[in-house]
Amino acid sequence: MAQTPKKTLPGHIAAALAGSGGATDSAGQPWAGRALPDGQKYHSFEADDGAADARYIGAVAQLVAGQGSEREVVAALAQARVFIPIIATLAEETVSANGLVSDKESDMALVTIQAPDGRRALPAFTNVSALADWHPQARPVAVYAARAALSAVAEEAQMLVLDPGSDQPFVVRRPAMWALAQQQDWLPSYLDTAVAAVLDASVAALGNSAVVSIFATPGPGIQAHWGEKNEPSRPPVCGGGAGPELEVKITLEPGLDQMALEAILATLQDIWARNEHFARVVDSVQIRLQQQASTS
Known part of the structure; x- marks a missing residue:
């Protein structure tokens, strides 16, 4: 019986396999010591299912029905969890002994967008699906809306935009955003x-x-x-x-x-x-x- 010729893997796949299973990752950093201590949570929203906050959804429904106000929607955000998109940007790359090019250092950056009037805005999302639809490569980071507003202020953004690109985007303008960041009531x-x-x-x-x-x-x-x-x-x-x-x-x-x-x-x-x-x-x-x- 004739022997079947052995297939050769592409070089980059072979290099990746050759570098796997060792004591270090592709950047040479040891795996040891990376496990979280027993009982420690990954974040404050570990049991979160990624759905939109019920209070926010209720306030928006009232607004659409003509029975609520944007003030009530912003008030509902005060205790709501949202997701802000984080993008990994390459800071430095390295080549392993096997010829595998990998990230040695990368930075995680907040994403900001430009509003129609030219001002800077921080996007935030009420649910994971909305963020994934907007930017599939973005990493959703769960935070309270007040923390997202603080991030917007730190990024010198003038507004916070909830669910941009969706059927129901909601803009939190500068005064409301600052009130949210300071956990104060907002009056239009x-x-x-x-x-x-x-x-x-x-x-x-x-x-x-x-x-x-x-x-x-x-x-x-x-x-x-x-x-x-x-x-x-x-x-x-x-x-x-x-x-x-x-x-x-x-x-x-x-x-x-x-x-x-x-x-x-x-x-x-x-x-x-x-x-x-x-x-x-x-x-x-x-x-x-x-x-x-x-x-x-």
Whole structure:
């Protein structure tokens, strides 16, 4: 009977097999001593099944139904577990005696993304499946949402984006993100009476009767458009959007020329920017101008 020729393994596989089973890994680091002590947990979420936090899901369902608010969704995040994506980046590689190229050193890096307005954002995911769909090579690291917000602040990100790329992304803007990081309650700027007081005071400081009235309302930027691809007629959700969250409506006397109008707006915005509370709790502003209706 003829003898079957022996097959030769590809070089990189042969090198990997030759280097396996030894006392060290492919980078020459000993395996000994790597086992965790008895009873020690890998992390605080060892029994976690990777599903989304029930409180967060409930708050989002209320928001979609028009019975909740984005404030309640952020409040639900205060005790929620999320996953942040970590990517391994090669810092140094080495070649073993068998010719196998392997990682000698690698760094684990947080992933940040760019929001539509150009600002930096940290992605976080409510469940493992959403993260895997977004970036299959990313490693999910379970943390409390407050810790994720702290990481976003450390990365100089201006917002935290939950489940980007999914049918229901939710944006936690800078003031809410900072409140979450400090484990404080968050009050949207459009509901903050102190913000309304700053607006009134700015008109008084202006000393110009051309401004008839000023008041704040929720901006169109808070609206999140979920499920557009599959449900084009679905109305927007009133919370979780990335745009301006505060709309300032200013009623003016008729007859102002462009130069006078620009001077008024520049003065008002300067007063708002110099107010510590306003600058801290307002992420972005949209101004809407309207003329006082004629009485004749």
